[in-house]
Amino acid sequence: MAIVNEPMVLDAPVRGRSLWRDAWARLRRNRAAVTSAIVLLVVALASIFGPMVWPHPYDRVYPQYVRAPASLEPYPGAERIVPEFEQALARGRVEVLSAEVTDRGVRAEIRSDREIDPRIVRYVERNDLFSNARLTQTAADGRSAILEADVARVRFIAGTDANGRDLFARILVAIRISLTIGLLATFVALLIGVTYGATAGFLGGRIDNVMMRVVDILYSLPFIFFVILLVVFFGRNFVLMFIAVGAIEWLDMARIVRGQTLSLKRREFVQAAEALGVSNRAIVFRHIIPNTLGPVVVYMTLLVPRVILLESFLSFLGLGVQEPLTSLGVLISEGARNIQGARWLLLYPSIALALILFSLNFIGDGLRDALDPKDR
Template sequence: MTDLAVAVPEPIVGRSLWGNAWARLKRNRAAMFSLYYLAFIAVISVFGPMVVPHEYTTIYGDYVRMPPSLSAYPKPDMIQGALSDAIKRMRADIKEWHQDGNRVIVTVTSTKPIDDRNIRYLDRSDAFDDTRIENKSADGLQVTMSSAIKQQYFLFGTDNTGRDLLSRTLMAGRISLAIGLLAGVVAGVIGVIYGAAAGFAGGRVDEVMMRIVDVLYSLPFIFFVIMLVVFFGRNFVLMFLAVGAVLWLDMARIVRGQALSIRRQEYVQAAEAMGVGQRGILLRHVIPNLLGPVVIYMTLLVPQVIILESFLSFLGLGVQEPMTSWGVLISVGAKNIGYANWLLLFPAFFLVSTLFALNFVGDGLRDALDPKDR
């Protein structure tokens, strides 16, 4: 008698709610593209200022409001002007000059003997470097110098003070995204805890807590921010306090409505029958089941925070120089749109595209986490 091999079927592995949601989200091309785009913006905002050749605070006096260009500055037609400005500071006159490869050779004359240390005026220029004296007359009234042309790349152009717009846009993205994420997280944590506690407690406690929310709703947001500026001054932390202290109110109301529905579910009643305390029910059952709507609302809260920060910075109540944000750059660009439109176009593109991506991700999460689509 032989034993017959019986094929045992492999156990079927089920997927959780979050696994199903991720599978549905991956089928949403707009949401996934937006997710990758947000990751790209975050990476270049964090690491970009370390890679670009210019610091966001460095001022190039010879390159004020230069348009975007893929080729290096100075342009051929700018060399003579930059050379004339540098020689004027030496209190000398240009006799003749010519370009030899990547260097310029210039002969200058003066009514007084020219000090050899005057070559520093060329080195201080943003267009020249490595200046050397090639020849000098016996009386010192004529000097021939050579200087290397210092090539500078400004892919996004420069602003109205001569700072590189690319490095400032990337630094502004770091600040705007940090404010949006951190203030959104602060508002979300406060709103979830407050709303879940109010909705789960119910009764008179819920009534009192919601009336406090109504009172805070009645306070004008701008007036509240101005009061914070008067008392604490303008600083980066103030943005988190001002924005996070107001936007948690919407989150609290949304969570409170969800908590009122969850507290009537059978698994909550079963936990109460087993003797689980209210704190345990709140932390183990109510808040975890609120994460779906909370995650969706957070993707809509972050762009709202970024817009508010941009609005406050546009009014001069937000991030201050030399630090910058997309709102600050847009404010400066709006004032220079007539003759330097790139100062508005680049930061506005980054801001608008990021807001669109966040909203597409929010729509994708809403569809992925909707139990009716399962």
């Protein structure tokens, strides 16, 4: 019998998973983080596209609706429309038999001892509340008729502020401004702080001492001094100014990363990379920084609300966001001043800020767990 030698079939090599792929798989299993990311994404998209489709511009003033409470019912209400309509008709010396609010406006049945003059509609149109007043269903003798007028009714689901501007439209714009400020400043702080801290911690020795003494000197300088200089150099452009603010907020980030680097550079994988001749730059960016992302991400999620609160302080001093633009910090500050008679001015911006902060915290916890190498 002939023996046939069959070729050995080798199994296909198993593809390994990188740190990022493994972290993404674990992050998707964290329901709180995923839900928070979806909520934050919806809020961000609403702040970007919401003002484009919302019927009230954020800077439009409604002088007749100053501090109007939040309501799902349209303004003005029937309790205001009917009395003002009857008062306007009373100037025309006609008797109002009945008046009611319709879908388009208001309708009244009127009667007079003499023939009704069609010019009576002018008394109605003198009131800014009514428009397109017209006589319909006039009787044969001309002494009774139906008078109708259109009423521009608007809805303020979150009420209006002290100037008569729609609060919900201003909250949408405020979320956009606050998130932009927080993310810009955090990105700059992350870029500078992580690179600076990892370099100082890895090189160590005199270089580390010099670099950290620079950080201590910057810590000792008053923050408001930097803000005044930034306003002088960058003007009132809040984007440029808060990019520069992020360049100051990197100090804490640098210290955190330096502490993590000091403990990591003595680990076996770093020593193995050095033995293989890997350059210091490659070790820092490929081995040190990825293993510090856990605490860095957590601090980053805390830095965003910190910058938002900082922006509120600067706006209060007149150095931040200027009218007609607004931010969550400015809205909350205004709401605190009007809490006695208009609580909704504080309630709704606070809910928006709390929703953003909770989402950022849950996302930060999820990213910390996903990026922690010891939890793999």
